[in-house]
Amino acid sequence: MIDINEVIETNKMIEQENLDVRTITLGISLLDCADNNLEVLNKKIYNKITTVAKDLVTTGKAIEREFGIPIVNKRISVTPIALVGSSACKSPEDYVTIAKTLDEAAKVVGVNFIGGYSALVSKGMTAGDRHLIQSIPEALSVTERVCSSVNVGSTKTGIDMDAVKLLGEIILKTAEYTKERDSIGCAKLVVFCNAPDDNPFMAGAFHGVTEGDAVINVGVSGPGVVKNALKRVKGADFETLCETVKTTAFKITRVGQLVAKEASKRLNIPFGIIDLSLAPTPAVGDSIAEIFEEMGLEQAGAPGTTAALALLNDNVKKGGVMASSYVGGLSGAFIPVSEDRGMIEAVQSGALTLEKLEAMTCVCSVGLDMIAIPGDTKATTISGIIADEMAIGMINQKTTAVRLIPVIGKKVGDMVEFGGLLGYAPVMPVNRFSCDDFINRGGRIPAPIHSFKN
Template sequence: MITLNEVIETNSMVSKMNLDVRTITMGISLLDCVGKDVQETCDKIFKKITESAKDLVATGNEITKMYGIPIIHKRISVTPIALVGGSVCKTIDDFIEIAKTLDRAAAEVGVNFIGGYSALVSKGMTAADKLLIESIPRALAETNVVCSSVNCGSTKTGINMDAIKLIGEKIKEAAELTADNDSIGCAKFVVFCNAPDDNPFMAGAFHGVTEADRVINVGVSGPGVVKTALEEVRGESFEVLCETIKKTAFKITRVGQLVAKEASKRLNVPFGIVDLSLAPTPAIGDSVADILHEIGLEYAGAPGTTAALALLNDQVKKGGIMASSYVGGLSGAFIPVSEDQGMIKAAEIGCLTIEKLEAMTCVCSVGLDMIAIPGDTKATTISGIIADEMAIGMINQKTTAVRIIPVIGKKEGDSAEFGGLLGYAPIMKVNNYDCSNFVNRTGRIPAPVHSFKN
């Protein structure tokens, strides 16, 4: 049972430490929406989403009023559209129609984002998968809140380099189609290795085929709460540091559990998972980088950063997993450059580089996230960066991801403005030594030897 005292304790965390529930995400299966043609499929998709999520936003608002806990976003994730549209979509335009239907349904129910314009291609691409990937630039440019993802690798299957080469080209195209808005289309697209089926966070959320017809997943936040707690034990031993993080993560996750169970009951939709991730915002005092500073680093990126992040990530999981009956998603600590004031500052002064961020992703919950790079970066260079990150996920049996934004017309030292929770980002230096002969090889990188466990 979650007691009234626990609710009261969160008031201070909400009012003084930027605690919030980042999202309530309703996952909706669209497998029963396939019609005889694209139009019938779109009609069924619109009907299923609008009927399932008609009360989602109002419910979130009611829970906020009841408990005083800010719920920043209400979102929807759906079955990967490459699967839903596979039998009826014969052209790029067919998939674009589904994207526009998702956007229209999201607007109808009032959610902030809808995810699942996705394909799962870790071992190979069907004709439908390839069409969907080719349609992504237009889908993101011609919709407002649709988010897209592609899973290109896994520990069990290896890395699909054909898909990664194509995706590098499509990221450049998406950047060009939204060049008048700092290439923001790329901010709504992410590439995964080992993508989870129950992630509530955008842009990578989709409703996995192993999930129930509908579920409620919740993503918590709380970097400011952890930082404030660590201020009270400044200079103490690692044992005290770890205990403090664990206890604080427990309290943060209990808030997520409370919201998830209440939303599940009110919407009559099964509770799925609570994602334990510490998700920063551009707000001052709500930064994962500031936690690293409090642990003892001058800036994120200084020597010791990877170790400090590993400690933080592990203790968040150890504390959070005891606070919820079901945890899942990504769970850990996000390190998006544009959404974290401390990360932005570290990147601006040159302490934080793409290479150091890549090292940090070996121990964090996601990967290279919201990184803005020069707009003239070659597609093969982008594919090479993605391949490196996929390899980290594959070898280490963890989820990794890349959300990278080549900002057309911008160069190193400039900045890009994305707005809202996406914040702004300095344009970071990219290693432009050529990798095209590597990227242009066809096929896939085989799975590692430790993947064979049958």
């Protein structure tokens, strides 16, 4: 039972510490929409999404009003479109029609993003996979709400380096297609290793083939709550620090669990998972970097940052799993540069570099996220950065991801405005030494020895 003190404490977290439910994401299977006829396929997709998700936004708003809990986003994820469209789509242009259908359906039901314009190619690419990947630049330039992801590696299968090479070219092309808007198309494209089937966060959400027909997944957030809790134990030892993070994560997750169960009941759609990830925003006091400072670091990037992130990530998980039986998605701490005021300031002061961020991704929930780089960065360099991050995920049996934004016409030190939750970012330098010959080898990096567990 929730007592009155818990209610008062939750209200304080919402009003003063930026606690919110970051997203209710409705996962919808489109497997039953598959058809050889492209026009029929698009019609089936549109009808299913607009039918299943018709009450999602109104239900979310009703829960907000009745419980006083902010629900920032209402979103949809769908079955990877490379699978759904493979029979009907014979060219990249065919896939673009599906992107437009997804965008229109998302607009009609009122969600801010729809994820699942995706391909799963960790061991190789089918013709349909390749067509979808090649269609991404146009698809993201002609739509507003569509998000795309490509899983190019896993601990079990290794890394498809042909796909990694292709994605470097695709990211640059996407940047060029949306250069009039600071290459924002790249902010809606994620490259994964070990992508989870039930992630509610964009831009990487898709509805995995292991999922049911429809499911409600909820992502909670509360960096400000954690920061304020740590203020109260300033100077305490690490055991106290860990206990404080665990206790706070438990309380944050309870809020998400309440919203998830209520949304599931009202929509008559099964509850899937709570994603425990601490997702920052550009707002003052809602920053992962500020948590590091509260732990005792001068700024994010200082010596000790990776250890602090490991502590935070692990104890968020430990606290969260006690509050919900179904925890999934990514769950931990996000470190996006553009979406975190403290991270932006750390980059601007020189405390945080791309190389330090890569080291931090060994222990965080995701990877190199929302990082603006110079628009003249070579495709092979982008592929090399992707390959490094995929290797971290593959070897460490964890999800890693890359969301790089080569901003056409911008150079190191320039600022880029994306708006809303996507925030703003300084353009960061990248290593200029060549990896061309390595990336151009082609083929696949095999799975590590510890993948062989049968």
